[in-house]
Amino acid sequence: MSIKFKNVTKEYKTGTNSFYALKNVSFKANEGEIVAILGPSGSGKSTLLNILGEIDRATDGEIMFGDLNVSKLSDKELTKYRRNNVGFVFQFYNLIPNLTAFENIEVAAELTKSPLKIEEVLEAVGMLQNKNKFPQQLSGGEQQRISIARAIIKNPKLLLCDEPTGALDYNTSKEVLELLDKINKMYGTTIFIVTHNTSIASMCHRIIKLRSGQITDVKLNKERISPKEVEW
Structure with a gap:
């Protein structure tokens, strides 16, 4: 499904003061794209991702998921939307330790x-041989692979990744990026990646740049490279 933001605003109020985490943000991403969201700390990247996944609700504006106006859904309908359509991958894995x-x-x-078959997904992320291990028995990169497997087991149309390589070393980061690219091709999943690493944008179909809660640039990447070629 395509994703469309139209004049999306997120305002936080504290007493008589207000702060805009996002202000009049508009963009469109096509089904099956990998989208990079770039910007400095405090630019609104994570807020945008949270609103995409409806973890947080916009103060104003319209969010379309295909023909579905997500902005108008009730809390109950949003729970169903997240359950059936959205997968989340976080920086620190959030696996259940026991x-x-x-x-x-x-x-x-x-x-x-x-859901997809668990063994199929474990094999897709290269972790079938580690299926009976506990998180503390796995490396950081292996835990992130399980985190990605957990997110895609639902076969979500939308996969949201918040700094998925932020806690990983260079080589492991490259492996995770290759895995995300593989998932995109294998399942046709639309993937959004929030990152401080601007080099990651070179493997993405679309690049969105934010500053102070507003979009400064949206562009299609006509010279997209493979994750193996990404360097930083």
Whole structure:
């Protein structure tokens, strides 16, 4: 499904003061794209991602997910929207420590009516041989692979990644980027990646730049390269 933001604003009020995390943000992303969201700290990147996933609600504006106006959904309808359409990947994995890799994914699979097969997803992320290990028995890169597997087990149309390589070293970061690219091609998943690393944008189809809660640039990447070629 395509994603469209039209004049999306997020305002926070404290007493008589107000702060705009996003202000009149508009863009469109096509189905099956990998989109980079770039900008300095405090630019509104994570707020934009949270509103995309409807973890947070916009103060004003319109958000379209295909033909669905997400902005008008009730809280109950939003829960169903997130459950069926959105997967999240975070910087610090957020795996349940007392569950195995398989069980962490299984918990997410139970949230949706038509999950992918757990073994299929484990194989796709290169972790089938580690399915019975607990998170503390896995490296950071391996934990992030399980985190990605947990997010895609629902076969979401939209995968939202908040600094997915932020806690990883260079080589492991490259492996995770290659995995995200593989997931995009294998399942046709639309992927948004929030990152401080501007080099990652070179592997993305579309690049959105933010500053002080406003978009400064949106462009299609006509010279997209493979994750293996990304250098920083």
